[in-house]
Amino acid sequence: MATLVPVDTSKGHRPGLPVPKRPAPRAQTVGVWIVLLGLLAVGVWSFIELDVTFSALATGLQNAADFVSRMFPLDFPPVGELVSLTLETLAIVTIATVLAVILSLPVALLAASSTTPSRWASGPARVFIVVMRAIPDLVLAIIFFRMFGLGAFPGILAMGLHSIGMVGKLYADAIEELDRGPMEALRAAGASRTQQIMSGVLPALMPQIIATALHRFDINLRTSVILGYVGVGGIGLAMSHALNTMNYQRGMALALVVLVLCIVVELISGAIRTALLGRDRGRRRGPLGLLDRLSEGWATRPTRTHEVQRTSSGAIRVSPPWGADRIRRFLGLTVTLLIVAAAVIGVDADAGTFFMGLMDAPRTIALFFPPSDGGLFDTLLDGMIVTVQIGFASTLVGVVLAIPIGSLAARNVAPNRGTATFFRTFIVFVRAFPELILAIIFIVMMGLGPVPGVLALGIGSVGLLGKLVADSLEETDVRVQDAVRANGATRLQVYGAATLRQVLPAFVAHVLYQLDVNVRSATLLGIVGAGGIGYYLLEAQRVLQFQTVTYIILMILAVVLVLEGISAWVRRVVI
Template sequence: MERPAPAAGASSGPRRPRRLESAAAKAVLAALVVAGIWSISELQINVASIVDSAGNAVDFVGRMLPLDFPPVAELAGMIGETLAIVLLATVLSVALSIPVAVVAAESTGRTRAGRSAARGFIVLMRAIPDLILAIVFFRVFGLGALPGVLAMGLHSIGMVGKLLADAIEDLDPGPRAAVQAAGGGRVQQVVVGVLPQLLPQIIATGLHRFDINLRTSVLLGYVGVGGIGLAIAESMRTLDYQRGMALALTVLVLCILTELVSGAFRRRLLGTPRGLERRGREQRGRTVVRWADRVSGGWVTGGGRAGAAEAGAGGVSAPPRLSQPWDADRVRRYLWGAVIVALVFLAWHDAGISVVGFLSGAADLPSTALMFFPPDLSAVGSTLWPELLTTLQIALAATLLGAVLAVPIGMLAARNVAPSPIVHGTFRVLIVLVRGVPELILAIVFVVVTGLGAVAGTLALAIGAVGLLSKLVADSLEETDTAVQDALRANGAGRMQVFAAATLRQATPAFVAHVLYLLDTNVRAATLLGVVGAGGIGYYLLNASRIVDFATVTTIVLMILGVVLAIEGLAVWLRRALR
């Protein structure tokens, strides 16, 4: 019997490439796991070597106790300077990211070329580590807070700009369309129809970036940025572990307090994620109705109903100028804006940044940039390439070890997976504590305990991954669809059956994305930890900058940039193929 021909559109042709792409993506993931295992073996990370370092750990504890805290006034000055630098860098990144995101977003970008250029700039800023930017800016502007502010501010565009551009594309187009229908230009459409909706995302992203920049400021202290990081670097160079670890404990407490305060502030101002989403939909709905009413009723400044009446009587009304209503939301936004401006002025004064110094340094920027070109390729094959390979091994090994530790911790920290509220709360507190420790502090401790080299950097990044990945895993599990889980329970499924068949299955794509993000982050972090002797190419980067060998600095930057962009491109493809 002859088979009927397949109906039009029912061909399996489009599905086969999709299946092949998915199979290829899974093969690449398996290869990454194998590469992680190989890296652990090559770096000689094993239980025996860690146990052998136990004596060094005991000796280190004896050398750091009792902790030697500086006088209260001196410590307060360090904390104030650090917070000032971090605040200025975060505000700078948000201020620069908003226009970049508007140009990069599909819904607000004017041309494809402009959108591509803005997206490329975002990727470039994310790919260049802030330590490298700080080294360049120190050459231009000298020592002080300004290079740190510029380095962290520009590098943060890579994260803040991407998140804001994605958020703009997800906004309700109604308010912007209403402004356009009323004759508003592109600037008015963005200011009135886009930014008010984007404000919650701006606040949440800014607070999150502030938390990240606080940890980064400690690392930048090793290249001359002021504050606590510089004091820790000076203490460790002189082997004053009592003072250095006292300052490290101060950073730990400061990071934990910052995370708790920013988290509470986000919840107080924005609500829970689901509540925020629901409230956002309601607010956008009210905004659309209000704008539709204003457009149809002629509620425009300089016109309004009176203007419409004059036009109907033969008068010529003025061109309409759109304006937002002075409601409670707008007043609240202006008040918070005034508070932020006041804090920025205080931070500017505390950081001691000079406008004259900035302008004079900026004038010398072209001549300084010429010192970095052409790159010196003489040491690529003999020294730099093996060290870059070591950096990749550190990142792969730390990602694999971190995932093995973080996934079970994240599961027990998820409210809908943990067996009891006590377990959920305990593991959430553990995640906060681990997240509060900057990887640099962990690297310093492991360098003293295990010695110089890649083992210290790998262990530091693996523990740091627990704080980041565990939180992402827990949040992904809590955001799964509970209706599917309830349906399985109603049919008699047990707790583990519900977890395996519904919860874990829904969260697996998010797990893969989070691990790829962790790998991308660890490549940059492995480079940065090299400045304290934790292995990899970062050590050579710092040495080249200290001896003013900027041609080698350029070579290392280009090598790191190429690897980071390749990994980011691979991650984008894997997320798309496994979707």
């Protein structure tokens, strides 16, 4: 009779046998953690090197009372002027976003592996997306101002082209995740590549197209404030004039208008994106739930069905019936086209100026070459180092603030629903506040230098990073948490042992993405005196040293591409 050997299931091995060793970590994994520890060390060093101390913060708080006394009472422009500025800003942002979508779609189709005609087309398309994402929109605006002069065109083109970096990448990734069955069926039926894309890709991609466009609209709205400092019209230009003349009552009144506008746009676009992409956790409560209910039906997700649809006469239907859903979609498309048409009319752009700028483009571009440091290499290098330090230090501040705030905003981590709702609302508020306005406030309170830039970007990071943290925590497997809780673990132990460990790879990806964003944003904040290379970029443009502008652009591009490469490698290994 066979003898049964008892198995020690608690240890996972049989008595008398050697204990299996844990597999040694892969070399890539070790390398990733060394890189991450190195990035953390750079962040701590940057925080110390820039002298972000409690004494500096205390000095700023002491000056806050003086700033508030100069800010109030707020001086709002006349209603007619304010409405005109608001509509001009919205028109510029709308056209820029539409331009980004129009340009991003063909680029994404070339970049996606499932729709590209060849790998030789996919590679350059991916490179173009990365380059457009790496070049700040402020830099593009400076170039286009030289080509087209003052007006709406430079801002529209700058935001539109820079948006390809994000919109094109998201579209390409979404295309690769689509079911390839419809395309293969159309190909088998003899459809051309264009017919395959029009019938097999774009209909399924439409929710992602609209949702990404709305998200980019939010970002472009905040960017328009920054571009106001280089001449783009709207509220940003008016605010820059007021603050440059130390008219804080008017400047902060316009900043409040921008804040309210960003919050309203964020809530509306968020509700529409939720309706398009779905919400697994149900409809939200309160004001956010009201927006969800209003968006339902106007932007519905397409339903997949393989059933043959027939008309009343029995013929096979080749188009959807004119039911309530199709009428709502038709009305939505009509309203969208009317808004875009009104925006084109509202910016009052001169087509003749645009074509003259294009004709003069070769001569204008020649002014920017060959790149030259203008004898300021050491100064520019120091400015670039300060910009990188601001990006790292602000990311460190953002991580320290965003992890607890984002955790309390997650419904499966927060002690109750009210706490989660409060911190979700707080994140929306912070996310809607443009970093430029925060930087201006801190500069007035603390003086010129990199510290205001660190604080502005650090607080601004809470908006994006806190949202990503909360969403990642809510997407964890609750069964693991329930198992740990069933063994008597406290809430904090469940969070550390089950919840946090599940999302650690996602956390790493989110932090690296925020670092990439903050380094680019640090470049832009230099135009208002927050330190770094942005100040020298704006000065070179003002004194018409365009070759130095190109040199600075190349410096920024090199740093951003290095960080982009490190982030992509780490995310690929960790995730």
